[in-house]
Amino acid sequence: MTYNIKNNFIKNIIKKDLLKYPEKKINTRFPPEPNGYLHLGHAKSIFLNFNLAKMYNGTCNLRFDDTNPKKENIKYIKSIKKDIKWLGYNWNKKIRFSSDYFQDFYKYAIILIKKKLAYVDQLNKLQIKELRGTLLKKGINSPYRNQTIQENLSLFEKMKNGFFKEGQVCLRAKIDMNSSSLIMRDPVLYRILYKSHHQTKKKWCIYPTYDFSHCISDALEGITYSLCTLEFLENKKLYNWILKKLSFKKNVPQQYEFSRLNLEYTVLSKRKLQLLLNKKIIKSWDDPRMPTISGFRKKGYTANSINNFCEKIGFTKQESMIQLSLLDSCIRKDLNISSYRKMAILQPILIFITNYSKNTSQYLKILNHPHNIKFGYRYLSFSQTIYIEKKDFKKKCLDQKKKLKKNIKIKLRYSYVITIYKIVLDKKKNILFLLAQYDPKTLGKKNIKNNVNFIIHWISQKDSIPAIFKFYSPLFLKKKPEKSKNILNIINPKNYFKKKGYIEKSILKIPLKTSIQFERIGYFFLKKINFKKNLITCNEIISLKKK
Structure with a gap:
């Protein structure tokens, strides 16, 4: 499917470039670090990079920036590949890794040393931080900054050969310790890490920094076009400095920054998401409460809804908070078209229809989708015992004194009109069941709304299957959780709960991982069918829009 990228400053830059250089080939890339699962913010970047390349007949590379083996794992690589494919995108030729270029990085580091633009610093991490200074305080040169080229080459070779301990030395760029930009105050280019790498194994013990x-x-x-979020704006100075000092002249990449995604009631920081996992508030990266792409998929979101969301929010340099309702509307719109319709009862209350034969069942032919006959039909049985929602009964059939209202006519969706005339209670005065009568002349009657008090959904007891319904709400109580000092203090205690009820039996004919609209309730994802226990599990994707 093709998605439209709204006019924005990046598109305008590309248009101007192509007017000046019509033969220019557009090459973008999506460069995730394999240290976690992709989240909704990554989906925004994927949408931009892949669709821009497609729009201008270019290519988009998938490259894993795997320069820190201590935080990386092959499972993250697999999940990232799966997420990108699921979203509907194909990368250019083979998957690339920064580790493919480890030998090149090493050679370029030597070039900087020989140009007196890099040196091996023997200060530790804490000492480097202290000498770097602050925005209000200038930095101080390392005592090792003026070592000779030969000394630096020899030390760097020793680093490569495992002569030093981790943190004992590092390679730093020699730029300007008085720079107004902290990132330009002799940033670290290489550090020692004694950790087997998922691609290169134990070939290297020195690893380049991301920058x-x-x-x-x-x-x-x-x-x-190297497209990234605004948090990398300062890094752009170092990005351009390195390429210039290494004499890259042809097809020099141009970095452009856009605002990161900020979504209400949502945290998109990997560090904070990891905290939720560590504290066991969330079970896994693909938990349906997580804002990860795999979490959305597990909850039942569609790839199309996420792409449409990215299309709507657009790309600017201005930071803004996106309303959660926009994401909700995207998934509702998509599911309204693609979901089967069924009926489910979440809090059942039993009704005996006393004037209907006990041994009789009538099958009603109903469309699986009211606007698309391609979904086919199902047969819903009507019998003497049916379930309705307890809240429907309490809200619409009882008065303020919790007494049964008289002559309340209820239209059962697709079926008859019934009138409840008695409540049967147990010894503790809890409702056991209800007694009602049906009007046999009301089946299939049109314009019946004027003659009934309300219309509700229902399920025949004979035609029902027990089910567990799982509900997920936003994890946080505040709209802007990222601004909280401790996100653990604003966790929504009702972010997850379950209900037990019933679903119509025709659901067994639908494949797993299919979206279903339970009428008058919401959209659910058919997660699991336990045939031994005759039990179904469904995740709520999104509720129906309140009228």
Whole structure:
């Protein structure tokens, strides 16, 4: 499916470039770090990079920026590939890794040393931080900053050969310790990590930093537009400095920044999401309460709804808070078209229809989708005992004194009109069941709304299957949880709960992982069918829009 990227500053830049250089080939990339699952913010970046490339007949690379083996895992690589495919995108040729260029990075580091633009610092991490200074305080040169080229080459070779301990030394760029930009105050380019890498195994014990490897990877791959979020605005200075000092002149990538995604009641920081996992508030990265792509998929969201959401929010440099209702409307619109219709009872109350024969069942032919005959039909049985929602009964059939209202006529959806005339209670005065009578002349009658008090859904007891309904709400109580000092203090205690009820038996003919609209309730995802226990499990995707 093709999606439209609204006119924005990035598209305008590309248009101007193509007017000046009509033969220019557009190459973008999506460069995730394999240290976690992709979230909704990544979906925004995927949407931009892949669709821009498609729009201008270019290519989009998938490159894993795998320069920190201590935080990376092959399982994240697999999940990221799966998420991108699920969203409907195909990367250019083979998957790339920053680790493919480890030998190149090493050579480029040596070039900087030989140009007196890099040195091996023997200060530890804490000492480097202290000497770097602050925005109000200038930095101080490392005592190792003026080592000779030969000394630095020898030390860097020792780093590579495992001579030093982790944190004992590092390679730093020699730029300007008085720079107004902290990132330009001799940033670290290489550090020692004694950890087997998922791609290169134990071949290397020194690893380039993200800032050093990222720009070089872009240049080596011929990326024309390096698109990232505004948090990398300062890094752009180092990005351009490295490419300039390494004499990259042809097809130098241009970095452009857009605002990151901020969504109400949602945290998109990997660090904070990891905290939720560590504290066991969330079970896994693909938990339906997580804002990860795999979490949305498990909950029952469609790829099309997420792409449509990204299309609607657009791309600007201005930070803004996106309303959760916009995401909700995207999934509702998509599910309204693609979902089977069924009836389910979440809090059942039993009704005996006393003037209907006990041994009789009548089958009613009903469309599986009111606007699409391709979904086919189902047969819903009507019998003497049926279930309705307890809240429907309490809200519409009882008065303020909780007494049964007289002559309340109820239209059962697709079926008859009934009148409840008695409540049967147990010894503790809890409702056991209701007694009602049906009007046999009301089946299939049109314009009956004027003659009834309300219309409700129902299920025949004979035609029902027990079910567990799982409900997920936003994890946080505040609209802007990212601004809270401790997100653990604003966890929504009702972010997850279950209900037990019944679903019509025709659901067994629907494949697993299918979306269903339970009429008058919401959209659900058919997660599991336990045939031994004759039990169904469904996740709520989104409720119906309140009128």
